[in-house]
Amino acid sequence: MRLSFTRRDVLFAATGSAAGLVLSPVPWKLLGDSAIWTQRSRFAPETLRGDITTRFSACTLCPAGCALRARCVGMPAVPVSLTGVAGHPVTHGALCPTGFALHHLMRHPLRLTGPAQIARRKGGVEATSRMADAVIASVADAVRSARTAAKVPLAVLDLRPGRMASLECRRPLAGIPGALHVVPASREASTFEAMRIRLEGAEGAVGPLGIDLDKPRTIVSFGAPLREGWGTPGTVPVLVTRQNQGSLRLVQIEAHRSPTAECADRWLPIRPGTEAAVALGLAHVLVTDGLVAPEVARRARDLDASFRTFVAPFEPSAAERISGIPASALRSLAHEMAEGSSLAIGSGAPGTEPLGPEEESAIAALNLLLGNAGPNGSVVGRHELPSPTLEGSLATEVPLTELADGSVGVLVIDGMAETVSWTLIASKLAKTATVVSLSPWLTGLSLHASWAVPSPAPLELLAEVLPPAGAPVASWGLALPLVAPPENAMAPAVFLSRLATALGNTAPAPEGAEALLKRRAAAIVAAGRGKVFVPGGALMAVADAGGPNGLYEKLSEGGAWIDDPLSTPTPLLRFTLLPPTHQEVASLAAVATLGRPERQGDAGAFLEPEGYVGATGAAPEPTILGKLGRESLLRATGAARRSTPVAIREV
Amino acid sequence: MKSAKKLVDGETHRYGMVIDLDRCTGCGACMVACAVENNVPPGDPAANERTGISWLRVYRMNDGQPLPETRTAFVPVPCQQCGAKTPCVSVCPQNAVEIDRSSGIVGQIPVRCLGCRYCMAACPYHARSFNWWDPAWPAGMKESLNPDVSTRTRGVVEKCNFCFHRLQAARAKAAAAGSREESPGDYLPACVEACPTSAFLFGDLDDPTSDVAKAAEGKGTFRLLEKLGTDPKVIYRSARPWIRQMADGALPRNGKEEHRG
Numbered sequence: 061m062r063l064s065f066t067r068r069d070v071l072f073a074a075t076g077s078a079a080g081l082v083l084s085p086v087p088w089k090l091l092g093d094s095a096i097w098t099q100r101s102r103f104a105p106e107t108l109r110g111d112i113t114t115r116f117s118a119c120t121l122c123p124a125g126c127a128l129r130a131r132c133v134g135m136p137a138v139p140v141s142l143t144g145v146a147g148h149p150v151t152h153g154a155l156c157p158t159g160f161a162l163h164h165l166m167r168h169p170l171r172l173t174g175p176a177q178i179a180r181r182k183g184g185v186e187a188t189s190r191m192a193d194a195v196i197a198s199v200a201d202a203v204r205s206a207r208t209a210a211k212v213p214l215a216v217l218d219l220r221p222g223r224m225a226s227l228e229c230r231r232p233l234a235g236i237p238g239a240l241h242v243v244p245a246s247r248e249a250s251t252f253e254a255m256r257i258r259l260e261g262a263e264g265a266v267g268p269l270g271i272d273l274d275k276p277r278t279i280v281s282f283g284a285p286l287r288e289g290w291g292t293p294g295t296v297p298v299l300v301t302r303q304n305q306g307s308l309r310l311v312q313i314e315a316h317r318s319p320t321a322e323c324a325d326r327w328l329p330i331r332p333g334t335e336a337a338v339a340l341g342l343a344h345v346l347v348t349d350g351l352v353a354p355e356v357a358r359r360a361r362d363l364d365a366s367f368r369t370f371v372a373p374f375e376p377s378a379a380e381r382i383s384g385i386p387a388s389a390l391r392s393l394a395h396e397m398a399e400g401s402s403l404a405i406g407s408g409a410p411g412t413e414p415l416g417p418e419e420e421s422a423i424a425a426l427n428l429l430l431g432n433a434g435p436n437g438s439v440v441g442r443h444e445l446p447s448p449t450l451e452g453s454l455a456t457e458v459p460l461t462e463l464a465d466g467s468v469g470v471l472v473i474d475g476m477a478e479t480v481s482w483t484l485i486a487s488k489l490a491k492t493a494t495v496v497s498l499s500p501w502l503t504g505l506s507l508h509a510s511w512a513v514p515s516p517a518p519l520e521l522l523a524e525v526l527p528p529a530g531a532p533v534a535s536w537g538l539a540l541p542l543v544a545p546p547e548n549a550m551a552p553a554v555f556l557s558r559l560a561t562a563l564g565n566t567a568p569a570p571e572g573a574e575a576l577l578k579r580r581a582a583a584i585v586a587a588g589r590g591k592v593f594v595p596g597g598a599l600m601a602v603a604d605a606g607g608p609n610g611l612y613e614k615l616s617e618g619g620a621w622i623d624d625p626l627s628t629p630t631p632l633l634r635f636t637l638l639p640p641t642h643q644e645v646a647s648l649a650a651v652a653t654l655g656r657p658e659r660q661g662d663a664g665a666f667l668e669p670e671g672y673v674g675a676t677g678a679a680p681e682p683t684i685l686g687k688l689g690r691e692s693l694l695r696a697t698g699a700a701r702r703s704t705p706v707a708i709r710e711v
Numbered sequence: 712m713k714s715a716k717k718l719v720d721g722e723t724h725r726y727g728m729v730i731d732l733d734r735c736t737g738c739g740a741c742m743v744a745c746a747v748e749n750n751v752p753p754g755d756p757a758a759n760e761r762t763g764i765s766w767l768r769v770y771r772m773n774d775g776q777p778l779p780e781t782r783t784a785f786v787p788v789p790c791q792q793c794g795a796k797t798p799c800v801s802v803c804p805q806n807a808v809e810i811d812r813s814s815g816i817v818g819q820i821p822v823r824c825l826g827c828r829y830c831m832a833a834c835p836y837h838a839r840s841f842n843w844w845d846p847a848w849p850a851g852m853k854e855s856l857n858p859d860v861s862t863r864t865r866g867v868v869e870k871c872n873f874c875f876h877r878l879q880a881a882r883a884k885a886a887a888a889g890s891r892e893e894s895p896g897d898y899l900p901a902c903v904e905a906c907p908t909s910a911f912l913f914g915d916l917d918d919p920t921s922d923v924a925k926a927a928e929g930k931g932t933f934r935l936l937e938k939l940g941t942d943p944k945v946i947y948r949s950a951r952p953w954i955r956q957m958a959d960g961a962l963p964r965n966g967k968e969e970h971r972g
Contacts, residue, residue, distance in 0.1 A: 092805060092823060105846060107750070107858040133858050140857050141747055143904055154907030157743040164747075167851035287736050296736060297908045304733050304950075319737055322771075322783035329779050683753035683849060684746050688739040691754045691763025694771065694785075695739065 110134030116145065116595070116618030118525045118539035119159045120518040121476075121679050123220065124292035125525030126151045126159055127618060129595075130542055139163040139519065139542050149593050149622050150528065150535045154293035161682035163519060166543060170501045170680045172514035174548030178497075178506070185507050192548060195496075195511050196555070199470060200562035202494040206469020207238065210490040214239040215468045216556065217460065217485065219475025222445075222526055224576040228553040229474060232560040232567035233455030241455040242463065244480050250415065251406040252530070254424035255433060267444050270532040271403065273298045275438040278309045278402035280342075280393065282335045282415065282423055285407065286310065287320040291530035311393065313338055313385070328393075334383035335415060339404070339422035341379025342394045344371040346429050349391075351398035353431030402430055403438040441626050445527060445534045446583040452568065463488045472496045473505050474515075474552045476679055482508055498552045503680045513555050516545035517679075522573040524580065525620075534623035536584060538577065538615040581615070582608035590623040725794070725815040726873055727916040727944030728903065729926040730787055732954055734910035735769070737785030742767055744905030745789075748874060750860045752846035764840040766790070766871040767902050774953045784954050787910075789902065790838040790871035791935060791943035792817050798941065799830035799839065799870075807868075815944060816873050824867040831868060835936050836943075839870045873913075874900035895921065916944060933958050 081087065113132045118125050119142075127145040132138060142160055144153040165171070175195040176187040206213040214236055218226050221243040233239040252269035273295060284290050286299055287310075302308035303325065312324035315332040330338060346352055347368055376387035396402070404426040406415045415423075432439045460480060468488050476499040485505070489495070497506035500517035515521075518539065525537035550558075553570040560567035584590070585608050591599040592611060595618040602621065605611040615621065688695045745751070745767045754763040767789040774782045793799075797817055799808045807823035808830060810816070819839075831839045845865045848856070856862065859876040863869050877900065881893035895914055903911040914923035926932070927946045933955045934943045949955060 091825070104862045104864050105750075105848060105853045105856060107856040107860075107862070108854055109858055112858075138854050140855055141744075141901075143744070144907070152907070155740060155905070156907075157739045160740060160743045160747055160905060163855050164849075164852055167849060167855070169849050288738065293738075293907050296738070300734050300736060300908045317778070317781075322781075323736055327779045682743075683852075684743060684751075686754045686758075687742050687746050687751075687763065687765055691758055691760060692739075692742065692765055692768050693760045694737060694742070694769050 108133045108138055108140070113137050115139075115542055116540065116616070117519060117542055118523075118537055119155070119162050120523050120525065120539045121158065121162065121165075123526065124151070124156075124289070124294075124528045125537060125539070126155050126293060127525075127537060127620060128155060128159065128162070129618060130163070130519075132542065136544070137542065145595055145618050147593070147595065148294070148620060149599070150531065150537075150620060151292055151294035152297050154289075154297060156289050156293045157685060157688060158679075158682060159293075161684045163542075164682040164684060165501075165679055166517055166519060168501065168680050168682065170503055171517070171546075172500060172502055172506075172512055173546040175511070175513045175550075176502075178502070178509050178512055185502065187502055187512065190511075192513065192550065192558075195513055196558050196562050199472075199494065199496055199511060199559060203236070203470045203559075203563060205492075206490070206494075209492065210469030211464060211467040212238060212240055213469045214472070215242045215463070215470070215488075216240070216455075216472045216474055216552075217242045217480070219244065219473065219480065220526075221457070223524055224447075224580055225523065225551075225553060225573065226474075227450050227454065228570055228576060229556050230454040230457070231450070231452055231570075232553070232557040232565075234453040235560055235565035235567055236455075236563055239455055240463075241457045242460050243457055245459050245461045250417075250420045251404070251423050251427070252439065254406075254417070254420040255427055255439060267441050268527070268534075269439050270442055270527075270530050271405075272438055272440045272532050273302070275401050275436075276403040277307065277400040278311065278397055280311045280313065280397060280402060280404045280426075281320065281324075281407075282339065282405065282419065283312075283314045283318075283407040284405045285318060285320050286312075286405075287323045288318070290407075292528040295530070309396075328385050328389060330383040330385055335406070335419045336422045337374065337379045337382040338385060338390070339419065339426055340371055340374040341376050341383070341385075341390050342397070342404075343422065343425055343429060344374045344379075345376060345391050345394035346398060346426070347371055349394070349398075351394060352429045353398075353434070355434055356429060356431050397426075397430060401436070401438060403427065403432055404430070440532050442527070442531065442533050443589065443623050443626060445536060445623075446580070446587040446589075448579040448583040450579075460484065460488065466490050468493055470494045470496070472498065472552075472556070473509065474498050476500060476504065476506075480505075498550075498555060500549070501680050514546065514549045515552055515555075516541070516549045519543055520545040520549070521551065522577065524577055533625055534590075535620055536580070536615070537620040538612075540616055578608055578612050581612045584608075584621055585611055590621055592619055592621055594619045723813050724915045725917045725944065726878075726898075726914070727792065727815075727923065727927070727946065728789075728873075728900075728914075729912040729923050729932065729946045729948055731910045731912070731926075732784050732786060732947055732949040733951065734908045735785045735787060735906075736908060737769055737771060737783075738907065739769055740905045740907055741787055741902035741911070742769055744901045745871070748857055748860070748901035750846075750856045750862050751869075752848055752862075755844040755847070758844070762841075762843050764842065764869065766838075766840070766869070768838075772954075772957060774957075782951070782953070784949070784951065786947070786954075787902070788836060788838060788935070789873075789945060790817060791836050791941065791945045792871075792873065794942035794944055796939075796941050798833035798835065802829040802833045804829070811875070814873075814875075814878060816875055816878070818872045818875055819868065819870050821861075821863045821867040821869055826866040826868065828868060835939055835941070839868050841868050842866060877901075931955070935959075 110133050115130045115132055118127050127148045128142045129145050130139040131141045133140050142162055144155045146153040175190050175192045177190050179186045203214045230241045233241055289296055310324045311326045312321040313328045313330055314321050315330055321327040376390040379390055380387045404423050406420050406423045431437050465487050469490050495509040496511045497509035498513055498515045499506040500514045506512050519542045521541050523539040525539055527534045557567045557570055590602050592602055592605045592614055593599055594614050605614055749766055751764050767787055770786045770788055772784055805823045805825045807820045809818050811818055828841055842863055842865045846862055878898050881897035884897055885893045899913055903913040912923045912926050914921040916924050916927055918924055931950050932946050932948045934946055935958050
């Protein structure tokens with residue numbers, strides 16, 4: 061027996077051990093551990109720790125004002141995720157994609173955290189931090205200079221009028237000689253505004269109009285992004301349900317194959333900017349084929365020779381030449397609209413001009429011909445939101461369109477939404493005008509300003525939620541602050557109060573948002589109408605809400621107030637289709653017959669109506685929304701420039 | 712649709728979802744809600760539709776008809792949570808993909824992941840994403856991250872796990888209440904909760920009383936690439952035949968389809 065080890069034995073043992081090791085768990089364990097060790101964990105961002113709480117607020121980026129439930133962490137609580145409020149009677153629990161990332165916008169790279177001087181540089185703008193007092197002093201100097209150089213030394217453009225905060229801004233302005241409070245032309249969806257101004261002789265004043273979404277069997281949309289959240293994202297589920305049930309047919313007339321056009325039952329592509337010709341072509345068929353609603357034909361005052369003469373040139377064949385829609389398609393669409401309850405709608409949001417007034421005028425005429433303003437129509441009137449009376453004098457409110465061109469010396473833009481085109485604003489400015497932006501972000505209209513004084517962003521301030529565009533009944537809600545605003549952010553009323561003081565006027569101290577909103581709550585309780593929604597609970601009568609303070613508390617907990625429908629369902633059948641005195645009439649025919657196709661080709665640009673009534677354009681896009689564009693191509697990306705028919709005419 | 716596979720040993724639930732494609736408007740709210748909930752970082756400036764990270768991706772597809780008669784559908788595609796022959800599980804050398812036996816959820820464990828991307832090659836649904844870059848949020852935005860989900864680093868694969876942390880939270884809530892079973896209403900993934908048109912239904916596919924189980928057995932349901940036999944727990948529903956046909960790749964491909972993403 062050999063007891064000595066040879067070199068061969070050692071080699072056998074080593075080889076056997078190596079082979080055995082491979083078959084053992086050791087190398088796999090080492091592989092796994094190395095995977096963990098090589099993790100660059102120290103670079104992984106750490107998340108906040110703390111108690112989890114749930115709070116309610118609302119997204120005030122756009123006028124839809126969707127209610128939201130925030131999941132917050134720590135103390136002070138920081139929102140980490142947002143969702144809609146289930147069962148909410150206005151928003152139906154829906155949020156748009158931007159709403160889900162709203163809390164990211166507080167820390168967006170374009171967020172302004174303090175007053176700044178804006179200078180235009182090649183390729184962009186540059187913001188230089190300034191002290192608030194210095195900015196206010198500079199603006200006050202500009203106002204003093206403008207007193208001799210401009211007709212209107214100071215104008216405050218309120219991009220979202222009708223709020224209690226708007227009233228509070230008008231108080232300090234009242235003491236400044238010549239100062240005006242300027243508002244966009246319209247506070248409601250443009251189609252309905254165009255209809256409302258033609259309704260006269262009704263029983264009482266005609267208030268805001270909205271859609272009863274349960275009524276129309278056909279909706280003919282002129283570029284309105286109905287499936288993308290027109291008015292409020294809460295309308296989308298209703299439309300989708302009805303479309304799937306077959307009780308609603310959506311016809312989209314639009315140059316671009318938008319998401320709504322993709323989901324429509326029928327998409328009629330048109331040449332950009334020819335909406336008026338299509339609408340008048342439809343009106344022509346309705347009138348000449350005797351398809352006007354019988355009650356309208358009986359009661360409308362001016363469905364006479366003058367209107368017939370007006371639409372006579374817009375035979376379907378003529379409309380086809382202009383718009384590109386086949387005459388047969390136009391004719392069949394007009395007959396379809398006349399057969400059942402149907403609604404024509406433009407893409408106009410409150411105060412915006414996606415379609416020009418001429419196009420909206422023609423669309424309004426279609427609705428009036430179809431009897432949509434009558435008791436059986438899809439367009440319904442609603443009560444005005446109850447408002448308290450404020451003591452003291454308020455600055456005069458003037459529509460922006462009524463300001464003389466080149467008349468404004470200093471313009472303060474209160475708001476962040478790009479609901480008014482800069483072209484229109486710029487036309488009202490004097491040559492040496494100073495523009496001050498109160499937007500929280502350096503985007504949109506604030507890029508045209510000389511000074512920026514950031515106001516608190518949504519989720520940073522107490523605000524109210526007014527009825528969204530197209531709502532059939534009034535509603536009211538609260539957007540509570542969830543996080544503190546930057547130290548140097550300033551509410552518009554505070555800025556204007558300090559500006560008034562710098563100009564040597566005695567301005568009343570701002571009353572504060574909570575006190576003002578409680579006064580609105582008191583006005584609602586005093587009106588005695590409507591019901592109160594509380595998350596997870598049943599609707600209760602406003603009388604049972606516990607008075608103004610009780611109503612305010614319920615709304616602070618994610619609730620909402622919903623008005624009652626009008627007791628008399630829109631008996632508004634006396635109207636003027638196209639009053640000869642109206643300025644739009646003269647230009648409508650010209651607009652509708654413009655031969656633009658060749659010019660479009662020459663321009664080499666893709667121009668189309670833009671009417672998204674969501675947060676787009678109101679604020680910078682949250683960076684996470686890149687998931688929908690660049691990272692998935694779900695949404696169009698790139699430099700495709702959207703424009704409006706108004707802009708097309710300017711080309 | 713074929714009857715769903717029954718529970719395997721040890722499974723107590725088989726969570727799945729039914730997505731009604733006729734209700735999906737392609738708004739993308741589910742994608743954003745998913746990214747926010749799961750701390751998916753914004754894409755690097757160089758990221759594109761292939762290299763970006765999305766646990767749930769909404770694809771646009773059409774029926775191939777000429778414009779303007781083209782019909783479009785949007786198809787949200789999360790991880791299909793395969794119940795059989797789960798390709799990603801079988802190819803992972805690191806055991807970084809595991810099936811939770813109590814829920815049937817296929818989970819990804821980033822700290823085990825070696826970054827070999829075999830799972831991405833194996834997944835027939837392209838439901839996995841690789842972290843090509845270090846996750847980066849704008850300054851101050853890290854405070855907005857969800858504390859229930861750990862962040863991942865560069866070099867690992869990640870995917871949808873039906874918001875498993877929400878299941879854990881539901882179980883914790885049930886345990887605190889003295890129950891061993893989570894309440895169905897307490898567990899909903901973020902995409903399901905976010906959908907404004909209620910296109911998503913979620914629940915236990917093996918609970919015959921649940922809405923999702925009833926919907927899964929309803930008319931017009933189908934699964935993506937069903938012929939592969941992976942038994943996905945994500946079930947689709949549509950009344951439009953061309954969508955159902957396309958789910959199995961039966962329609963002729965003319966190169967103009969918008970299978971983007």
